[in-house]
Amino acid sequence: MGRENELAQLLHYISDAYPGHLTILDAKRGDIGSTAAYYAQEAYDRYGADVVTLNPYLGYESIEPYLAYADKGVVVLCRTSNADSNWLQNDPNDPLPVYQRVARRVKEWNTAGQCLLVAGATYPEELGVIRRLVGSMPLLVPGIGAQGGDLAAVMANGVDTAGTGLLISSSRGILYAGEGESFADAAGQAARALRDEINELRTG
Amino acid sequence: MGRENELAQLLHYISDAYPGHLTILDAKRGDIGSTAAYYAQEAYDRYGADVVTLNPYLGYESIEPYLAYADKGVVVLCRTSNADSNWLQNDPNDPLPVYQRVARRVKEWNTAGQCLLVAGATYPEELGVIRRLVGSMPLLVPGIGAQGGDLAAVMANGVDTAGTGLLISSSRGILYAGEGESFADAAGQAARALRDEINELRTG
Numbered sequence: 001m002g003r004e005n006e007l008a009q010l011l012h013y014i015s016d017a018y019p020g021h022l023t024i025l026d027a028k029r030g031d032i033g034s035t036a037a038y039y040a041q042e043a044y045d046r047y048g049a050d051v052v053t054l055n056p057y058l059g060y061e062s063i064e065p066y067l068a069y070a071d072k073g074v075v076v077l078c079r080t081s082n083a084d085s086n087w088l089q090n091d092p093n094d095p096l097p098v099y100q101r102v103a104r105r106v107k108e109w110n111t112a113g114q115c116l117l118v119a120g121a122t123y124p125e126e127l128g129v130i131r132r133l134v135g136s137m138p139l140l141v142p143g144i145g146a147q148g149g150d151l152a153a154v155m156a157n158g159v160d161t162a163g164t165g166l167l168i169s170s171s172r173g174i175l176y177a178g179e180g181e182s183f184a185d186a187a188g189q190a191a192r193a194l195r196d197e198i199n200e201l202r203t204g
Numbered sequence: 205m206g207r208e209n210e211l212a213q214l215l216h217y218i219s220d221a222y223p224g225h226l227t228i229l230d231a232k233r234g235d236i237g238s239t240a241a242y243y244a245q246e247a248y249d250r251y252g253a254d255v256v257t258l259n260p261y262l263g264y265e266s267i268e269p270y271l272a273y274a275d276k277g278v279v280v281l282c283r284t285s286n287a288d289s290n291w292l293q294n295d296p297n298d299p300l301p302v303y304q305r306v307a308r309r310v311k312e313w314n315t316a317g318q319c320l321l322v323a324g325a326t327y328p329e330e331l332g333v334i335r336r337l338v339g340s341m342p343l344l345v346p347g348i349g350a351q352g353g354d355l356a357a358v359m360a361n362g363v364d365t366a367g368t369g370l371l372i373s374s375s376r377g378i379l380y381a382g383e384g385e386s387f388a389d390a391a392g393q394a395a396r397a398l399r400d401e402i403n404e405l406r407t408g
Contacts, residue, residue: 005209028233028234028235028259029232030232030234030259030261031232032284032285032286032351033286034376055232055234055259055261056261056292057234057259057260057261057281057284057289057292057293058281058284058286058288058289059286059287059288059289059290059291059292059293060288061286061287061288061289062286077261077262080236080261080262081236082236082237082262082263082265082266083263083265084262084263084264084265085261085262085263085265086263087263087305087309088260088261088263088302088305088306089261089263091298091305093298093299093300094295094297094298094299095297095298096297098292098302101291101292101295102292105291147236172238
């Protein structure tokens with residue numbers, strides 16, 4: 001690419017400077033197969049991301065092209081952290097709530113160990129249901145920090161049998177921890193504080 | 205913007221050169237409210253699109269920021285044209301299939317007449333159900349052409365009481381109608397042929 005945009009520059013900087021670190025492109029893509037194939041190329045080839053977030057509304061056809069990249073991963077939205085989505089994701093009238101259908105399907109699609117699920121920290125009970133459905137599949141957990149998720153409840157319900165398996169994400173809580181010249185220090189402090197809090201809950 | 209990308213240049217060209225034409229940005233966005241607000245700004249301000257397609261999986265919070273633009277519109281995915289999505293959108297075990305919940309919700313959200321729904325041509329029966337649920341709301345109908353949707357069935361099931369209300373979209377069928385120097389002529393011919401076919405079915 002001759003003219004890389006800022007996002008591509010940032011992702012390539014991260015993978016060059018910190019080769020052991022995983023990059024997750026939170027694009028929440030969801031499109032028909034022919035379009036999904038180009039979005040997969042964009043995420044993995046253009047941006048060089050290791051993992052991309054995907055929306056399950058269009059089904060397997062919209063996920064499959066990403067799984068063709070053997071050394072890459074996908075995170076499928078399952079139980080998102082926000083409000084206002086129960087009527088779709090978790091309607092008590094459904095014999096099997098949609099988020100549980102998504103968890104079961106993604107477990108089936110995960111033949112090569114490329115899949116993760118989004119399970120919001122704001123719904124720790126459903127996080128526990130998802131954990132029981134998918135075994136040791138890693139879960140990406142947004143909603144800690146600005147969205148007010150309960151970290152202790154997330155740990156209690158979400159860890160796998162090895163006491164791990166959670167990618168706990170605080171975005172705004174770290175990114176906007178401070179302003180001005182000290183923003184990077186403040187972000188670093190917020191990230192380390194959250195890490196310590198998680199580790200205390202692991203050994204507790 | 206100092207450095208507009210090709211998509212922005214194209215959309216601004218269309219709105220400058222053909223001011224009466226509607227532009228629909230098929231971005232299929234679906235994210236939490238704080239992020240959705242920036243995606244709305246991108247679609248409407250940066251790209252200058254009139255309408256943007258949205259995914260309903262995250263609920264109202266992911267749609268609301270777009271509706272704040274009073275002179276702009278949204279198209280919410282309801283029954284998509286692709287296969288492999290029945291288990292989520294139209295599971296016969298659900299007391300109310302998800303696509304029908306989406307249609308009902310979007311009708312509620314449509315207080316200012318800004319909303320449309322995607323109803324794929326490949327499922328003309330569900331298209332008829334959606335039409336009955338949403339009255340005269342316009343429907344965007346992909347799946348004609350490359351995806352093999354049945355135009356006559358779409359017209360029979362999808363038009364509103366005034367015999368209109370459908371935005372029938374053939375993308376690949378027109379875009380790739382021809383190759384080489386004559387591609388624009390071939391695309392024009394394919395578009396006019398589809399238009400004529402639609403109009404025959406309207407008066408027939």
